[in-house]
Amino acid sequence: MNRKLAPANIVILTAGVVMLIGSFLSFYTFSGFGGTATFSAWSGASGFGIFGIATVAVLCGVVMAAQVGITTFANGVRVPDQVLGLGWDQIHLALGFQAALTMLAFLARSKGTLSFGLGFWFMLLAGIALMVGAIMRVTGSGAHLA
Amino acid sequence: MDGNKSPTPAELTILIAGAVMLVGSFFDFAGSANAWGKYLFPLATLLPLYGVIMALEVGLTKFANMRLPPQVAGFTWEQVHLVLGILAGFMAVGWLITDISHKGFGFWLEVLGGIAIAAGAVSLQRERNTGAIG
Numbered sequence: 001m002n003r004k005l006a007p008a009n010i011v012i013l014t015a016g017v018v019m020l021i022g023s024f025l026s027f028y029t030f031s032g033f034g035g036t037a038t039f040s041a042w043s044g045a046s047g048f049g050i051f052g053i054a055t056v057a058v059l060c061g062v063v064m065a066a067q068v069g070i071t072t073f074a075n076g077v078r079v080p081d082q083v084l085g086l087g088w089d090q091i092h093l094a095l096g097f098q099a100a101l102t103m104l105a106f107l108a109r110s111k112g113t114l115s116f117g118l119g120f121w122f123m124l125l126a127g128i129a130l131m132v133g134a135i136m137r138v139t140g141s142g143a144h145l146a
Numbered sequence: 147m148d149g150n151k152s153p154t155p156a157e158l159t160i161l162i163a164g165a166v167m168l169v170g171s172f173f174d175f176a177g178s179a180n181a182w183g184k185y186l187f188p189l190a191t192l193l194p195l196y197g198v199i200m201a202l203e204v205g206l207t208k209f210a211n212m213r214l215p216p217q218v219a220g221f222t223w224e225q226v227h228l229v230l231g232i233l234a235g236f237m238a239v240g241w242l243i244t245d246i247s248h249k250g251f252g253f254w255l256e257v258l259g260g261i262a263i264a265a266g267a268v269s270l271q272r273e274r275n276t277g278a279i280g
Contacts, residue, residue, distance in 0.1 A: 056240045
């Protein structure tokens with residue numbers, strides 16, 4: 001166990017938490033018919049295709065943050081060095097890439113009369129930060145302090 | 147690559163699944179919109195994109211004898227297949243449980259292709275003895 005977090009891991013841990021919190025806030029907002037409705041990343045049956053797709057980005061962030069948190073703070077918990085032949089730097093890179101790409105795809109997608117809510121912006125920034133954190137780990141930008 | 151032009155079962159799975167996902171992306175995905183249409187592009191396009199990358203790598207190295215760089219961003223091609231395949235599988239399941247109405251023929255081709263390509267990527271690890279599986 002190593003309680004000192006490297007900058008790359010601080011970025012990933014923070015971004016993962018922000019991603020999770022953002023997923024419970026408003027992802028899309030719809031104003032019309034004399035009222036306003038909000039939909040989070042966990043909203044099902046809204047017809048906007050958020051749950052299931054945005055959830056993949058959330059899960060990526062949670063797995064990345066959990067790995068960093070467990071290896072840093074959890075006493076006696078041993079995380080395998082590799083999963084399916086992939087080292088954790090590679091896993092972070094793959095999951096960070098997926099999280100960022102998914103959120104950027106939501107940004108680029110035509111949303112019609114919907115507006116992005118605070119939760120979406122949290123998740124978008126967190127997705128990009130996860131990717132940046134993963135790149136920092138791979139390139140060694142601050143990865144050796146942990 | 148061993149120079150044998152006959153694709154292995156895993157490679158064949160990846161080739162077919164990638165082609166099915168590409169073709170499926172032009173059929174109705176949700177309502178009357180395909181994966182390249184308004185409200186779906188580029189979100190629904192990621193799935194066929196992953197499939198096409200994987201199928202292209204297999205096709206180019208197997209049939210065109212093209213020599214690609216051994217690694218991409220620190221990943222061997224087997225690892226690229228594994229990562230993209232698993233992510234494609236997750237996205238396919240994600241689309242499967244999402245709440246879009248009127249799931250079209252293209253939707254089902256993409257979802258089934260995504261699951262098949264994940265299976266192909268896992269199987270490829272065994273065939274090439276990467277040690278990633280078992």
